[in-house]
Amino acid sequence: xxxVLIKGAGDLASGIAWRLRRAGFNVLMxxxxxxxxxxxxxxYSNAVYEGQTExxxxxxxxxxxxxxxxxxxxxxxxxxxxxxxxxxxDEFKPNVIIDAxxxxxxxxxxIDDAPIVIAVGPGFCAGKDCDYxxxxxxGHFLGRVIENGxxxxxxxxxxxxxxxxxxxxxxxxxxxxFKSAVKIGDSVKKGDIVAYTEDNPIYAQIDGIxxxxxxxxxxxxxxxKCGDIDPRAEKSHCFTISDKSRAIGGGALEAxxxxxxxxxxxx
Numbered sequence: 484x485x486x487v488l489i490k491g492a493g494d495l496a497s498g499i500a501w502r503l504r505r506a507g508f509n510v511l512m513x514x515x516x517x518x519x520x521x522x523x524x525x526x527y528s529n530a531v532y533e534g535q536t537e538x539x540x541x542x543x544x545x546x547x548x549x550x551x552x553x554x555x556x557x558x559x560x561x562x563x564x565x566x567x568x569x570x571x572x573d574e575f576k577p578n579v580i581i582d583a584x585x586x587x588x589x590x591x592x593x594i595d596d597a598p599i600v601i602a603v604g605p606g607f608c609a610g611k612d613c614d615y616x617x618x619x620x621x622g623h624f625l626g627r628v629i630e631n632g633x634x635x636x637x638x639x640x641x642x643x644x645x646x647x648x649x650x651x652x653x654x655x656x657x658x659x660x661f662k663s664a665v666k667i668g669d670s671v672k673k674g675d676i677v678a679y680t681e682d683n684p685i686y687a688q689i690d691g692i693x694x695x696x697x698x699x700x701x702x703x704x705x706x707x708k709c710g711d712i713d714p715r716a717e718k719s720h721c722f723t724i725s726d727k728s729r730a731i732g733g734g735a736l737e738a739x740x741x742x743x744x745x746x747x748x749x750x
Contacts, residue, residue, distance in 0.1 A: 484509050485743070488577040490569050490592070492530070494522035494695075495603065495619065496583035497538060498728025499735040500561050504541050506736055509556040511575055512543070513566040517702075521653075521695030521710045524667050524722050530563040532698050539724060549574040572596065579739055582613070587637045599742040601735060605634045615738040617731055626730030628738045642727070645714035647689055653696070653710035655703040656683040662699050663710075668721045669693045671712060678709060685709065692716045 485508050489496050492512040500510045518528035527543030529536040535544045542560040546552045549571055552562035564571060568591065572580065580597040584590065588606035594613050602612060604619040609629045618627040620635040621642035641648045655661065659681035671677055671687045678685040678696065680703060689712055696710035703709060713720055724732075743749045 485579065485739075485748075486575060486577040487511070487579040487581065487739070488513070488569065488572050488575055488597070489581045489583055491582070491584035492518065492526060492528035492543070492563055493520040493583070493585060494526045494725065495585060495728050495731050496581075497525060497527045497543075498724050498732035499581060499583055499603070500527060500543075500732075501538055501541055501724060502729075502732035502736045503739070504559075504561055508579075508739075511552050511556065511562045511564065511571065511577070513564055513569045513571065515567045516565050519697065519701065521697055521708060522667075522725075523696065523698060525724055525728070527561055527563050529698075531565060579742075581735060582607070585619075598746070599739060601738050603731060603735070605637045608633050614742060617734040617738065619727075619731055621727060625727060626734035628734050628741070641711075645691070647714050650688040651691070651712050651714060652708055653677055653685060653687070653693075653712065655680045655705060655707045655709050656685045657681065658703060658705050659683075661697050661701045661703045661709055663696045665693050665696070667693050667696050668718055670716065677712075680705075687712055689714055690716075692718055692721060694721050 487508045489512045492514045520526040520528040523529045530543040530545040543563045544555045546562045555562040579599040581601045582592040583603040600613040601615045603617045609616040616629040618624045618634045657680045662679045675687045676684045691712040691714040694713040
């Protein structure tokens with residue numbers, strides 16, 4: 484069975500992992516010790532905090548070494564390990580490495596790291612840093628597989644959902660320890676207190692449903708993204724993979740299958 488290492492386990496990385504696991508690949512994901520994911524209900528990074536998590540019927544299990552990871556993958560689950568530099572790749576020897584850290588730049592991914600190397604979003608050049616780049620910008624080209632060149636550059640403006648962009652983002656009010664006042668799935672009104680940075684309240688900027696929220700206790704910097712509010716107010720969206728994540732996951736699966744076909748490993 485083909486082995487895939489995914490660097491990062493946030494919601495977009497998790498959409499990729501979910502697609503690949505459904506297609507029969509063994510999937511191992513790496514994360515940092517204190518993930519900064521806000522869409523925790525649909526991110527395998529939540530396993531770092533909770534020990535395990537489940538997204539649409541597929542579990543992600545926190546492991547501590549490669550031996551544990553092997554046992555988890557044998558059962559059909561996704562293994563998640565705290566390994567910021569993805570050093571486990573030397574033991575795992577994956578057929579595919581996917582950089583889905585979403586750092587908007589290439590931190591430590593090389594086209595020779597595995598037989599197939601894929602990167603997600605801006606900051607990578609297909610044919611130089613990796614074999615394929617997956618487009619992440621909402622719009623016409625979302626999920627497109629790029630074989631030469633780069634994804635659309637980061638604009639710094641969140642995608643438009645329900646007519647809102649920057650207003651739907653929950654940002655910290657000062658630096659310090661983050662503490663939520665509401666849960667993912669809760670309805671809020673503009674002006675409601677949704678969280679605190681230390682003792683400083685953070686207010687909702689629009690009406691809607693809380694779709695994402697940092698884990699309590701995370702240390703944040705001022706104006707850091709801590710969550711988001713969905714003005715469409717559809718509660719089920721909070722607990723299922725997003726349209727964006729599915730599109731990117733589909734693009735990653737396409738890239739993997741295309742590479743395997745080219746290499747003659749599948750017919």
